[in-house]
Amino acid sequence: xxxxxxxxxxxxxxxxxxxxxxxxxxxxxxxxxxxxxxxxxxxxxxxxxxxxxxxxxxxxxxxxxxxxxxxxxxxxxxxxxxxxxxxxxxxxxxxxxxxxxxxxxxxxxxxxxxxxxxxxxxxxxxxxxxx
Amino acid sequence: xxxxxxxxxxxxxxxxxxxxxxxxxxxxxxxxxxxxxxxxxxxxxxxxxxxxxxxxxxxxxxxxxxxxxxxxxxxxxxxxxxxxxxxxxxxxxxxxxxxxxxxxxxxxxxxxxxxxxxxxxxxxxxxxxxxxxxxxxxxxxxxxxxxxxxxxxxxxxxxxxxxxxxxxxxxxxxxxxxxxxxxxxxxxxxxxxxxxxxxxxxxxxxxxxxxxxxxxxxxxxxxxxxxxxxxxxxxxxxxxxxxxxxxxxxxxxxxxxxxxxxxxxxxxxxxxxxxxxxxxxxxxxxxxxxxxxxxxxxxxxxxxxxxxxxxxxxxxxxxxxxxxxxxxxxxxxxxxxxxxxxxxxxxxxxxxxxxxxxxxxxxxxxxxxxxxxxxxxxxxxxxxxxxxxxxxxxxxxxxxxxxxxxxxxxxxxxxxxxxxxxxxxxxxxxxxxxxxxxxxxxxxxxxxxxxxxxxxxxxxxxxxxxxxxxxxxxxxxxxxxxxxxxxxxxxxxxxxxxxxxxxxxxxxxxxxxxxxxxxxxxxxxxxxxxxxxxxxxxxxxxxxxxxxxxxxxxxxxxxxxxxxxxxxxxxxxxxxxxxxxxxxxx
Numbered sequence: 135x136x137x138x139x140x141x142x143x144x145x146x147x148x149x150x151x152x153x154x155x156x157x158x159x160x161x162x163x164x165x166x167x168x169x170x171x172x173x174x175x176x177x178x179x180x181x182x183x184x185x186x187x188x189x190x191x192x193x194x195x196x197x198x199x200x201x202x203x204x205x206x207x208x209x210x211x212x213x214x215x216x217x218x219x220x221x222x223x224x225x226x227x228x229x230x231x232x233x234x235x236x237x238x239x240x241x242x243x244x245x246x247x248x249x250x251x252x253x254x255x256x257x258x259x260x261x262x263x264x265x
Numbered sequence: 266x267x268x269x270x271x272x273x274x275x276x277x278x279x280x281x282x283x284x285x286x287x288x289x290x291x292x293x294x295x296x297x298x299x300x301x302x303x304x305x306x307x308x309x310x311x312x313x314x315x316x317x318x319x320x321x322x323x324x325x326x327x328x329x330x331x332x333x334x335x336x337x338x339x340x341x342x343x344x345x346x347x348x349x350x351x352x353x354x355x356x357x358x359x360x361x362x363x364x365x366x367x368x369x370x371x372x373x374x375x376x377x378x379x380x381x382x383x384x385x386x387x388x389x390x391x392x393x394x395x396x397x398x399x400x401x402x403x404x405x406x407x408x409x410x411x412x413x414x415x416x417x418x419x420x421x422x423x424x425x426x427x428x429x430x431x432x433x434x435x436x437x438x439x440x441x442x443x444x445x446x447x448x449x450x451x452x453x454x455x456x457x458x459x460x461x462x463x464x465x466x467x468x469x470x471x472x473x474x475x476x477x478x479x480x481x482x483x484x485x486x487x488x489x490x491x492x493x494x495x496x497x498x499x500x501x502x503x504x505x506x507x508x509x510x511x512x513x514x515x516x517x518x519x520x521x522x523x524x525x526x527x528x529x530x531x532x533x534x535x536x537x538x539x540x541x542x543x544x545x546x547x548x549x550x551x552x553x554x555x556x557x558x559x560x561x562x563x564x565x566x567x568x569x570x571x572x573x574x575x576x577x578x579x580x581x582x583x584x585x586x587x588x589x590x591x592x593x594x595x596x597x598x599x600x601x602x603x604x605x606x607x608x609x610x611x612x613x614x615x616x617x618x619x620x621x622x623x624x625x626x627x628x629x630x631x632x633x634x635x636x637x638x639x640x641x642x643x644x645x646x647x648x649x650x651x652x653x654x655x656x657x658x659x660x661x662x663x664x665x666x667x668x669x670x671x672x673x674x675x676x677x678x679x680x681x682x683x684x685x686x687x688x689x690x691x692x693x694x695x696x697x698x699x700x701x702x703x704x705x706x707x708x709x710x711x712x713x714x715x716x717x718x719x720x721x722x723x724x725x726x727x728x729x730x731x732x733x734x735x736x737x738x739x740x741x742x743x744x745x746x747x748x749x750x751x752x753x754x755x756x757x758x759x760x761x762x763x764x765x766x767x768x769x770x771x772x773x774x775x776x777x778x779x780x781x782x783x784x785x786x787x788x789x790x791x792x793x794x795x796x797x798x799x800x801x802x803x804x805x806x807x808x809x810x811x812x813x814x815x816x817x818x819x820x821x822x823x824x825x826x827x828x829x830x831x832x833x834x835x836x837x838x839x840x841x842x843x844x845x846x847x848x849x850x851x
Contacts, residue, residue, distance in 0.1 A: 147553055148554070148560060150337065153556060160481065162475060162478050164424065173423070177446055238475070256558045257560070
């Protein structure tokens with residue numbers, strides 16, 4: 135059940151999705167958020183949104199040397215934190231730049247495909263598609 | 266407050282010694298909450314009231330509050346300093362990415378002292394603070410942007426604020442602003458000049474962290490409820506749709522929008538610069554401050570041809586607001602949206618405060634008409650209502666001309682009208698130029714006595730609106746102005762954007778704070794609000810602010826307002842009542 139970026143042109147850069155992602159990871163703030171919003175080289179040009187599209191054959195899982203990322207039924211991956219050594223290969227493997235990094239734990243923040251970001255986006259930039 | 270919260274950390278930066286250190290001040294944040302409350306205490310601690318505002322001893326203080334990064338629309342940073350424009354308390358608020366960046370970097374406040382020998386910019390990424398050379402950024406001409414250059418050099422994309430000054434700040438024009446994220450500003454009271462006096466070109470702040478709340482489940486429910494209200498409530502509708510320019514037409518109908526230096530209550534063609542027209546013809550994009558779903562920032566796309574080359578155009582995006590349409594539109598008799606946008610661009614390029622600049626230009630026009638100033642002084646420019654070309658040139662000359670008259674204009678309207686005459690139509694309050702509401706007694710008396718001489722101190726126009734329906738007597742007027750300003754100290758200590766004030770009522774604020782382990786009921790909040798107002802006023806008086814010797818501009822009694830012709834006697838009665846209330850605090 136991936137989240138799709140439907141129309142980044144409508145993104146106002148409010149970062150409400152990033153805070154929603156943090157809450158979905160049971161946190162308050164941005165350290166535990168994996169979705170990212172950045173301006174396209176200055177705010178007048180608008181924003182880009184980087185979010186996990188729930189690949190069926192995810193390169194991040196293939197890049198993990200410790201089998202800490204398990205391919206999830208319906209797309210995306212699950213993180214087995216106790217297997218993860220924090221090497222960061224998964225982050226490099228994701229061409230969408232959709233994996234976050236928690237500096238306190240030194241481990242990746244992986245999308246849990248919950249759709250909270252899309253649900254809280256007032257401008258319908260994101261869509262949570264049920265597959 | 267929550268024990269582990271990093272809000273209590275204050276980052277001190279000494280530009281003279283290129284040193285930085287952190288102090289933990291739980292005492293300040295538990296007594297004064299954050300934002301404006303903590304900032305005024307830090308100003309008292311770090312700034313002698315007698316200090317020259319452009320000397321190294323004037324500190325720059327930025328503060329955020331407990332709700333930033335935790336609840337939506339808590340999106341503002343408070344800046345405090347001694348104002349080079351008024352010689353008095355300087356306080357300015359801005360959003361953009363600043364508040365979230367500061368909170369996420371792990372600080373509740375930053376105090377910047379001293380002066381660098383050479384131009385520099387500071388970059389703060391979490392615990393790391395760097396002093397970076399900015400000699401190349403100083404004196405940059407149009408076409409190369411400080412923001413773009415710093416963006417390329419620094420990390421933290423998406424999570425950072427870049428506060429910077431333009432030429433006006435470098436030249437220490439007393440109403441120079443600080444721009445952040447291209448479209449937001451610490452606009453009023455000359456923070457830009459204080460940056461310039463310290464050889465400080467810019468500040469970058471970024472960070473990322475998780476914060477703690479007392480009861481996560483309850484927090485999540487409460488958060489979602491507030492988010493829903495902010496996104497869907499009718500109370501927020503005007504900010505969503507047309508933005509603040511929604512007020513242009515209603516205020517013009519009620520005669521509340523000042524026209525041509527408030528010399529008349531009517532102008533042709535005001536509908537051409539209404540919120541509706543801007544939206545229909547120019548609105549190109551809407552953006553938001555970090556952690557605010559409202560997206561009130563409206564960017565107009567202005568397509569400009571190159572005069573010397575056919576088939577070449579550039580499109581610039583400019584943010585417009587009610588205040589800018591007033592100051593650079595109606596006030597100057599400019600009633601074409603393109604004209605207003607071109608003046609906004611000129612002001613942005615220089616890094617000036619738009620309101621002060623517009624009011625000064627309006628006075629210049631009238632003073633020229635009356636023969637108080639002449640063509641020789643203006644270096645050949647003839648200021649005329651509606652003449653966008655002439656105004657653009659004057660804006661540049663305020664910053665760059667070495668002529669005596671333009672150098673004087675760079676010190677503000679109070680200075681100029683004291684020197685050249687024309688005080689009767691000089692629209693200043695405590696040396697600060699007038700905001701865009703000629704709605705009645707509440708607005709004007711609010712500007713005169715507000716701690717910042719701003720329309721945001723007590724929103725007097727809202728009280729005037731009530732008075733339009735049901736008359737308010739002098740006692741009640743004073744009380745409403747006073748109480749609103751006290752309550753606003755709390756909102757700006759949290760720091761909530763005032764646009765969210767109808768959602769963040771005292772009971773909501775109390776509830777939000779309880780989730781952060783602040784045990785403050787509504788009464789306790791009002792007490793703290795009064796206390797903060799008191800501390801600000803104490804500082805003002807130490808700086809020489811004299812309540813007995815300030816006056817309302819004569820002009821406001823000559824042109825009808827939303828409440829009709831204003832009566833001087835009645836205004837004086839309200840002032841007497843308000844003074845008593847403020848005195849009782851001191």
